[in-house]
Amino acid sequence: MSPETMSTVVNYLKLERKVGAYRAARESKKEMEAFYERAVRTVAGSDPSQIAFADSASRAWNMALYGMKFEKGDRIVTLSSEFGTNLLSLFYRASQVGASVVVIRADETGGFDINDLAKEVEKGARVVAISHAAAQSSIVNPVKQIGQIAKRNGALYVVDGCQAVGQIPVDVKSIRCDAYTATGRKWLRGPRGTGFLYVNPSSQLKAEQIDLSAADFVLNNKTRAAGVKVRKDARQFELWERSVAGMLGLSSAMDExxxxxxxxxxxxxxxxxxxxxxxxxxxxxxxLLGQAKSESGVVGFYARDARKEKLLLEKFEKEGIEISIMHDWDCPLYFPRTGVTSIFRLSPHYYTPESSIDAACEVISKA
Known part of the structure; x- marks a missing residue:
């Protein structure tokens, strides 16, 4: 997180402490609206009304998934390289509505047969659900090509951009997706607990849950409830209560x-x-997991001898190198079944000093 983004969050919290949450939000209305304008530009959408604030990419993914109408026998097509949370949501939702999940196998490089995917979609798919970029490796999926397949066959198309937005160019119009999700805390360098959902206005998505932020009562002439009118844009997926400080912090990060x-x-x-x-x-x-050359900044790899995992982690930590560890639940259908327990993940950003790259390469060369 940059100093500017941190100041935005802290200054709002100071205002909230001084005047109270309601007044602080009222006084920050212009800044809150700027969030939607910046978010839609970040993914090259057309209008701020296509954006809903969310507390994470996972929440946005579920908002989209549960906003799709399913019938018994529907099919969801996805990839084995998907993030664990996304897969859990797909399989659980399918079990609720009597649908099935078709998994296209990807190898360690992330490669899969696009023709196999096309054939499964052509058989009849209600939804195609994939990640733009993988969380555990350098995989960047051909989202535009998959979008063409989905649209050609009348399938809904949802893309998880959690590991793409902020590092890889994103154009939702050319991807032709019905929904695209993003997080604030990764490549955009925003606060944790923030993200957003892009919804194509021509999609068939409808919010599963609503509150006063998304809908109004319709009253009859006796002032009795006659129905509920839900807004038509992406903000139907929002709830009224949110972290305004986080929202403004993400807006600041997107502005940068x-x-x-x-x-x-x-x-x-x-x-x-x-x-x-x-x-x-x-x-x-x-x-190495994924391709040796990729436009993704995610570097995923594992030690072929699981007994050396702890020592390797200690070497990175000794050099002060930030490295994250992924486990089988993070990518359950992709995780190597060779006895290893950890995938090491490095994610250098544009501001990472060259010396840190040198240090990481030095540790790796001696592993």
């Missing part, structure tokens, strides 16, 4: 992002990540 060229950001990130991936590929003790 939009002032830079995403192509320049991606060029720097991928150069750093590709250098690290090259080092991993050269070490016979390690196994």
């Amino acid at each position: 992002f939009l002032k830079k060229k995403v192509s320049s950001i991606n060029r720097r990130i991928s150069a750093y990540a590709n250098r690290i991936r090259k080092e991993v590929s050269a070490n016979d003790n390690l196994n």
Whole structure:
């Protein structure tokens, strides 16, 4: 998180403490509206009304999934490289409505047969649900090509952009998705507990849950409730209660992002990540996940000898290198079944100093 974004969050909380939550929100209405304008520009949408604030990409994913109408026998097509939370949501939702989930197998490089996916969609698919970029490796899926397949066959198309937005150029119009999700706390460098959902206005998505933020009572001439009128835009998926501080913090982070060229950001990130991936590929003790060259900044790999995992983690920590560990529940249908217990993940950003890349490569070379 940048100093500017942190100041935005802290200053709002100070205002809230001074004047109270309701008044602080009223006085920040203009800034809150700017969030929607910046979010729709971040994913190259058409109008701020296509954006709903969410507390995470996972929440946005579920908002979209539960906003789709299913019937018994419907089919959901996805990939084995999907993030664990996304898969859980798909399988659980399918069990609720009598649908089935068709999983297209991806290998360790992320490669899968696009023709197999097309055939399954052509058989009849209610939804195609995939990630733009994987969480555990350098996989970047062909979202535009998949979008063409989905639309050609009348399937709804939802894309998880959690690991894409902020590092990879995103254009929801060319992807042709019905919904696209994003988080604030990763590549956008916003606060945790923030994200958003893009909803294509031509989609068939309808909010499963509503409150006064999304709907109004319709009263008859005796002032009795005669129905409920739900708003038509993406904000039907929002709830009235939210972290305004977090919302404004994410808005600030997106403002910083939009002032830079995403192509320049991606060029720097991928150069750093590709250098690290090259080092991993050269070490016979390690196994790279995904492609050696990718536009994603996510570097995923594992130690071929699980007994060396703890020592490798200690070496990274000793050098002060931030590294995250992923387990089988994070990518249950993709996780290597060779006895390993951990996937190591490095995610250099454009502001990462060259010295940190040098240090990471040094640890990897001696692993």
